[in-house]
Amino acid sequence: MSNSEDRRWKVGELAKATGLTVRTLHHYDEVGLLVPWKRTSAGHRLYAGQDVRRLYHILALRRLGLRLEQIGSLLDDDDVSLVETVRRHLEQVERELEHQHRLRRRLRQILDALERSVEPTVNEFIDAMEAMTVIETIVEDVVIRLPADEADEPSPPLVREGYRVVLLKERGGERVLPIWIGAQEGDLLAARLGEWSQKRPMGPDLTAQLLKAGGVHVERVVIAGAREMTFYATVTVKAAGESHEVDARPSDALNLAVRVGAPVFVATEVIDQSGLASRPGDAEGRVADTQGEWRSLSQDIIRSLQPREARAD
Template identity: 35%
Template sequence: MLIGEVARRSGVSARMLRHYESLGLVRPTGRTDAGYRAYSGEDIRRIFHIESLRSLGLSLREVGRALDDPGFRPSELVDDLVHRTRERIASETELLTRLRRIGAAEPAGWEDVLQIVGLLQALGSKSAGTRQRAALSSAEEAAWPVEALVEAALSETDPNVAGALRWALAQSGEGGSALLAEGLGSPVAAVRKRAVQSLVEMPDGEATALLRDALAHPDIVVRRYAALALGARGVADAVPTLIDMVVEEANDVDAADALGALASDPASADRIAARLVDCLAHGTAEPSARRRLTQALADIPGPTASRALADLAQDEDRVVALTATYILGIRDAR
């Protein structure tokens, strides 16, 4: 079969067939009377073998070795191909992610594209200082690559850089809260913590709704951060978690402050006081916990808290009694 016919049947151009011949990969076994190359059936099968191996990503040199070396072990080459393919996929995925982020920022011109590329490169720098400057400068750009900021915030271990990233996200407008909420589902506890810490600083209503949902999160750290933030935002749903924090001595001072802020409304004050009293009566027998609950009543106004403190002034626990008496003295002096 002549080279032109082989090219038509195999899909390999005549030029490439000649290249294969120059490399010694496949040589036509015959010549016509006129001196033209003549390929046998075995030659054509070899051509298809070459194309099959090339489709796996082998170089022509590797193809020749695979076909001609009797000692060739395909498993080693396949393992190497798997490794190279994974690296290529990772590289292509990184490029795709970068392109998607650039597109999401809706650059108006190439100058904007170059600025965004520079920012993305800086956020991925090994230098903490470079990452921090990139986070702080991102708020000055016309369009923020929110996805990149969220990814950086969820992976950042340096506290100063993490703070700058959270601030940048808080300035970024819509979109960041929902992306951060996805981080709450991470199997890595540190990522969940960074996600809720960042969500706490988001000022929008969507963040408040997501934090309210986070009160039911299985991760206690997430629940506690959400409760503190919601207490500061006046969301009464946080009260049970805040009281648990007081009992468990987990950021108990901040939790008590949040309860005090929620108690600024008279109706809320009585409900919070009633919960604290119930916890004192039935929730725990641990002396240190009862003392913290008594201290928490100090910032709760209203008659329910005052009556509870009067009862606690007669408590068998001398520290509880003295604490309640002291608080009542301050309240009477106001």
């Protein structure tokens, strides 16, 4: 066994070596997340190599956005391996590096202009700030949960009356931001993503056509904030040479974005706090759940939820 494996760390030594605070290590001990290998007769904490490994698990999972209580459950699960934790940590670091590379390119453009005694354009400054504060995403899918006892029914009651979940996937990364939206808005969004034919334009289609007819260009949509699981969005439009930012519900903003081809961004702090490390599920887009099954919203499912008279309209 190597010397590093034999070594024992006092709490202050481990805190200094890892960049944590003593208070943090004390808290992890108090909540049972990282209990020291032993205590001395004087009550001082001593940490062993196995504790260092567990501490890495904790910090890596924290970086992936998990709460302490979730981490505790995962660490007690024999199916969660160190290999998987390191792999997911590496994937996140690579995403962060890509984000920093984008910022570096934009800062380089500004610096090059300054070194040539040329005033950088306003757009170059905006691009640099955008790289610092928002992350571009893709409207990937709309999913629903089919309760286990209703999954095989042609028109599941809870699905008909419930909500949809739109998944925003980080461009060039794996993180996914789930946003709960109303059933009608979710169905319209899924219909557009699936390019399903419709007999007449719906509300978002009319809005997009009116903006186009009025010479208004939708520049971007941003999921700008979240409070108590309620998300807030803004839509930036340009008309007569001037840009205007308008508050909107995410469901309305996303339905507009996919119809006019506007980019969708998410504030960095929002996806850091509410994003998932990756989208769970199998190749068919189905996600196992103790209360049912998550499934991509298909045209057949939507048609099964509509009253027969509405289908003929």
